[in-house]
Amino acid sequence: MRIVLATHNPHKVAEFQQIVAATRPDLEVVGYDGPEPVEDGVTFAANALIKARAAAAHTGLPALADDSGICVDVLGGSPGVFSAYWAGQRKDAAANLELLLDQLRDIADPHRSAQFHSTIALVGSDGSERTVEGVWPGRLAHEASGSGGFGYDPIFIPDGQAPGVERTVGEFTDAEKQSQSHRARAFRALIPLLAEL
Template identity: 85%
Template sequence: MRVVLATHNPHKVAEFAQIVASTRPDLEVVGYDGPEPVEDGVTFAQNALIKARAAAAHTGLPALADDSGICVDVLGGSPGVFSAYWAGQKKDAVANLELLLDQLHDIADPHRGAQFHSTIALVTAEGAEHVVEGIWPGRLAHAAAGEGGFGYDPIFIPDGQDQASERTVGQFTDAEKQSQSHRARAFRALVPLLAGL
């Protein structure tokens, strides 16, 4: 079965393909080449639905769309839905990361709590809509570490690690990230819904 992933972000397509392969090998995720809708929602769920509806309408296939970001406790949950644009409209991942680190430069470890949020919307060709969420708790490092991942991965330290060997997601292998990430958690919640397609 084919499902279109409503994104033009090649990193997300690759990440989703790896997650899907480990849980639904019969599902083929195809990239979306249609027009990009205006994401004017104020929540992850609203933006995910906007993208999934547009992709389903354009392709006639069931569509998945992820809207995700990093939410920092001391910033009241920001950048949140503005994660990709935190340093401006250019979607500059390096500038976004550097700005966030600068804003938190004098914040001590106990107050650097953060979570990666992923909301995945599924819209079928018939118009049925479903939304699931995945949250990956952790905290922010004081400096970037690791060459893996993308976006804020090099500064996010997930909870549940041995303190003596803590790593950022930028230091994780692809397999480690795909099994633990916010998108993987959201996708696991989506699997029963996909089974009904």
């Protein structure tokens, strides 16, 4: 079965293809080359649905869309839905990361808790709509480390690692990230819904 992933971000396409290959090898995720809708929702779910609806309407295929970001507790959950635009409208990942680090410069470790959030929307060919969520808790490092992943990965230290050997997601292998990430967690919640297509 083919399903379109409503994103123009090649990193997300590759990440979803790896997650899907490990859990639903019968499902072919194809990229989306249609118009990009205005994401004017104020929640991850609203923005994911906007994108999935546009992709389903454009392609005639069932569509998945992810809206995700990092939520920092001391910042009241920001950047949140504004994660991709935190440093301005250019979607500059390096500038976003640097701005966030600068904003937290004087914040001590006990107060650097954060979570990656992902909401995946599924819009069926029949117009049915569902959303699922995945949350990956952790905290933010004081400086970037590692060259893997993208976005805020080099400063995010996931919970559950052994003390003294904690790494940022930027230091994870692709396989490690795909098995633990917020998107992987959301996708696992989505699997029963895909069976209904």
